[in-house]
Structures are given as structure tokens and as C-alpha cells.
Amino acid sequence: NAGVMQNPRHLVRRRGQEARLRCSPMKGHSHVYWYRQLPEEGLKFMVYLQKENIIDESGMPKERFSAEFPKEGPSILRIQQVVRGDSAAYFCASSPTGDALDTFGSGTRLTVV
Amino acid sequence: SQELEQSPQSLIVQEGKNLTINCTSSKTLYGLYWYKQKYGEGLIFLMMLQKGGEEKSHEKITAKLDEKKQQSSLHITASQPSHAGIYLCGADSTQGGSEKLVFGKGTKLTVNP
Numbered sequence: 001n002a003g004v005m006q007n008p009r010h011l012v013r014r015r016g017q018e019a020r021l022r023c024s025p026m027k028g029h030s031h032v033y034w035y036r037q038l039p040e041e042g043l044k045f046m047v048y049l050q051k052e053n054i055i056d057e058s059g060m061p062k063e064r065f066s067a068e069f070p071k072e073g074p075s076i077l078r079i080q081q082v083v084r085g086d087s088a089a090y091f092c093a094s095s096p097t098g099d100a101l102d103t104f105g106s107g108t109r110l111t112v113v
Numbered sequence: 114s115q116e117l118e119q120s121p122q123s124l125i126v127q128e129g130k131n132l133t134i135n136c137t138s139s140k141t142l143y144g145l146y147w148y149k150q151k152y153g154e155g156l157i158f159l160m161m162l163q164k165g166g167e168e169k170s171h172e173k174i175t176a177k178l179d180e181k182k183q184q185s186s187l188h189i190t191a192s193q194p195s196h197a198g199i200y201l202c203g204a205d206s207t208q209g210g211s212e213k214l215v216f217g218k219g220t221k222l223t224v225n226p
Contacts, residue, residue, distance in 0.1 A: 006155075033212065042117075043156075043201070043216040056213060091155060093212075101146060101203070101212040106155040 004029075004094050005074075006105035013082050013112050021108045024074040025094030032075045033101065034067060037089040046090075049075060082112045115140040117204055119217035127225050131190050134220045136202035138183040144205035145185045146214065147176050151198045159187075159200075189222075197224045 005024040013019050025032050034046040036059075045059040049069035060067065064082075069075040079086055093104045116139040126132050136145065144163050148156040160169045165180025173190045189196055199221050203214035 035214075035216075042218040043203070043214075045213050045215070048213060059213075093156075095212065099212060100161065101214060102158040102161070104148075104156040104158070109153075 004092055004103050004105035006090075006092050006108050008108060009106065011108055011110045013110065015083060015112055016081050019079040019082050019086070019110055019112075021077040021079075021090050021092075021110070022074040023077070023092030023094075023105060025092075026096075026103055029094035029096050029103070031095040031097065032069050033093045033095070034075070034077050035091045035093070037091065037107075039088070043091065046077070079110075082110075084112045086110060087112045115204060115215045117202055117215055117217035119200075119202060119220050121220060122218070123221040123223070125223045125225065126192050128193060129191055131188065132192055132222070133189075134187045134200050134222075136185045136187070136204075136217055138204050140183065142178065142180060142183055142185070142204055143207070144212075145176075145178055146203040146205075147185070147187050148201045148203065149198045150201060150219070156201065192222075192224045194224045194226055197222055 007022050030051045032049045035043045036046050037043045047060050047067045048056040052071050064080045066078045089107045089109045091107045093101050118137045120135050146161045147159040150156050160176050162178035168177045175188045178185045199219040201219045203216045
């Protein structure tokens with residue numbers, strides 16, 4: 001039973017390009033959380049999704065960032081027109097019920113050049 | 114908003130020594146998670162504490178939750194080089210519902226052989 005799978009592990013984008021980060025939750029998990037870890041800062045909550053629904057996006061920047069978790073396929077975190085400040089490690093966690101965060105992916109490290 | 118302060122920020126110990134890491138919350142703790150992160154990797158779940166006075170152990174790691182002090186401690190007995198990494202505490206910032214965690218900035222542990 002594979003854990004939470006995130007890809008790519010590393011992503012380099014030029015300023016202004018789009019970044020798409022994927023998260024495949026553990027089998028049977030229908031709740032997904034995205035967190036961002038900026039250099040020298042702690043992990044910050046971004047968004048909580050359940051299949052086809054955004055439950056809480058209070059941690060998402062108001063512009064350029066969006067997330068989805070379709071009925072089929074992985075959850076996607078999309079960053080449009082990336083800027084250098086978006087460079088960070090983005091982690092995804094999944095849960096079967098939404099009330100226990102014991103499974104994180106290895107993260108996607110985004111570098112904006 | 115809730116904040117978690119971890120102490121110490123970094124710790125260097127000799128193999129075989131015991132150590133303690135603390136995590137203090139600015140608000141009531143409804144649930145407290147401990148994770149370990151190796152550089153460039155994801156979070157490894159260690160344990161979760163929910164009730165005041167709760168104590169859990171896994172191998173040589175013990176975590177306690179002091180609800181009144183709004184504090185949790187992580188104790189490692191007879192440390193080994195394999196214990197090296199960054200230890201993160203995460204608190205459930207809401208009562209019930211989602212696991213929208215607030216994280217401390219981490220404690221970097223180095224264990225010298």
C-alpha cells in the first residue's frame with residue numbers, strides 16, 4: 001500500500017510560468033491537505049479538500065493559487081505566473097476521515113528562477 | 114491566531130544521552146502532533162496526543178501533553194545517530210473537524226557518535 005505520492009519531487013520554473021503540483025493520496029483516503037514550507041519558516045496550512053470539494057482554503061493566497069481534488073485522479077495545486085517568493089517545499093497529507101494527519105508525502109520542492 | 118514555540122531551536126548531543134524538546138502553544142491545545150523531518154524529505158509521523166496528561170511512547174521516544182501549561186514535551190532516551198533530524202510539533206487549531214494544523218519552526222537535533 002503506497003503512501004502519499006507527490007510529483008514531481010523537484011520543479012524548476014521561470015518567473016511567470018505555471019506550476020502544477022500533484023498529490024495522490026493513500027488508497028481509501030478522501031481527504032487531502034496542502035501545506036507550504038518556506039525557507040527558514042515553519043509549515044503553513046494552505047487548503048483542505050475532500051473529493052470534489054474545497055472545505056477550507058483560508059491559507060491560500062488570494063491570487064494565482066488554486067487547488068482541486070477531482071473525483072478521479074490526484075489532487076492538483078496550481079500556481080499561475082509564479083514569482084520567486086513562491087519557491088518553497090509544498091507538502092500534501094491525506095486522511096481517511098479528515099481528523100488525523102499521520103501520512104505526509106515527500107513534498108515537491110519548487111524553485112522559481 | 115495560534116502560535117507554537119519550540120525549544121531549543123537546535124540541539125547537539127552525544128550518542129547515548131537523553132534529551133527533551135518542548136513545544137508551547139499560545140492557545141488551548143485540542144490535539145498535538147509530533148513529526149520528524151530529515152533534510153529534503155517529508156514528515157514522518159511520530160505520535161499524536163489528544164488529552165491532557167496523555168503520554169505515549171514509541172521505541173525510545175516519549176511524548177507528553179500538559180493541557181494546563183498548553184505544552185508538550187518530546188523525550189528521547191539513549192539517543193542514536195538515527196534520531197538526528199528536525200522535530201516538528203503541530204497543533205490542531207480548531208476544535209473538532211479538520212486537521213488544520215499550526216506548526217512550530219522545528220528543533221534541529223544532531224547526535225554525535
